[in-house]
Amino acid sequence: MSTQAIHIIGIDLGKNWFHLVGMDEKGKPLLRKKLNRTQLAEFATTASTCIVVMESSPGSQYWGRKFQNAGHTVRVIPAQFVKPYLKSNKNDFNDAEAIAEAASRGTMRTVPLKTTDQLEMQAMHRVRQRLIVERTALVNQMRALLLEHGIVIPVGRALFARALPRILEAVDNALSPRMRQLLYRSRQRWLALDDEIDIASVEIHQIAKESELCRLVSTVPGVGPIVSSALIAAVGNGQAFGKARDMAAWLGLVPRQYSTGGKSNLGSISKRGNGYLRMLVIQGARALMSHMKRDQSRMEQWLHEIERRSHPHVALIALANKIVWICWKVLTGGENYRPFPYESINA
Structure with missing residues (x-):
């Protein structure tokens, strides 16, 4: 079938099989196809250029770049915005049709395609965070095992690390040789995780040092190499947001709103978007609150x-x-952050 009349194509992504539904400008379905990976790659180069839409999911960035390089206009939509457009029973073709219909709305929000550098930075952060979570789980498990034998460790990973050798060498506690060996092997895994986390951190610092965008963002108070690289991996140059509040709202740092009948109700923060990046930004803000001098800039005075x-x-x-x-x-401005002295407020 010719694809000349097709205006928009919705793709339901899978690992090996992909379901496509093509529509004309009036939303009438004209094409229904089931393709494997090889066939989809060929379809991207042979189909007439149109709008190609897919849900944000593993693989969407790869296929988005494939279709973009072939001259198509690519839109990636968050999955929660597609659900309201699903009609009848859920199946792959209905999903693809819902994706295409959702993307036809003029106000639909989309996810920008990431560059290779952004994907690599994102991968480094995800691996590092997984290692940190694994280390925390291991330390908590070791604490629980010792607690079962009546040995209580003070709060803090560093205190635990200092106390553990003494516990393993003590002869007056209730630990058996088998239990001591188990804790020793767990400690060796802990040390290995420390090394892997340090290696990942060094690589992230190096990436942030080489990136011009990371260098710009690092001039902002409370933003270091970890936060800056995670931010650039998520938002790139920030052009996807029309104003600063949009980026803060995307990150979930604005109040959750429930308004009706002309009455506005604001609650706690919405916690939408990238939870990992939000956590890093809040940690940076907490460190900034602890170390800033309150009498030297407009921001410090505002926070006071x-x-x-x-x-x-x-x-x-x-x-x-x-x-x-x-x-x-x-x-968006391409300039370093320049703090304003407090005196300039009353000037």
Whole structure:
């Protein structure tokens, strides 16, 4: 079948099989195909150029670049925005049709395609975070095992690391030789995880040092190599957001809203978007609150006023929100962050 009349194609992605539904400009389905990986790659180069849409999922970035390189206009939609357009029973062709119909809405939000550098930075962060989670789980398990034998360890990974050799060498506790050997092997795995995390951290620092965008964002207070590289991996140059608040809202740092009948109700932060990046930004804001000197810039003075009338946690989120706003301005403006002295406010 000719694809000349097709205006938009929705693709339901899979590992080995892909379901396509093509529609004309009025939304009438004209094409239904089931293709494997080889056939889909060939289809990308032979089909007439049109709008190609897929859900954001593993593989969407790869196939998005494939179709983009072939001259198509690619749109990647978050899965939660596709669900309302699914009609009748759920199957692969209905999913593909819902994807195409959702993308035909003029106000539909899309996910920008990432560059290879962004994907590599994102992969480094995901591997590093997995190692940190694995290390935390291992340490907690060792604590629980010792607690079953009446041995209590003070809170803190560093304190545990210092106390463990003494516990393993002591002869007056209830640990059997088998249990001591088990804890020793767990400690060796812990040390190996420490080394892997350090290697990943060094690589991320090197990537941040070589990236011009990371260098720009690192000039913002509260943003270091880890935060800057994670931010660039997620948002690139920030051009996908029309204003700074949009990026803060995408990251879930604005109040959750439930308004009706002209009455506006604001709750806690929405916690949408990238939870890992939000955690890093909040950690950076917490470190900034602990170390900033309150009498030297407009930001410090602004935070002081927030803290006087709000809970410390509210001030923390407000500072994280402001950091994201400044990062957007730095990225889109292409200039380093320049703090304003407090005196300039009253000038």
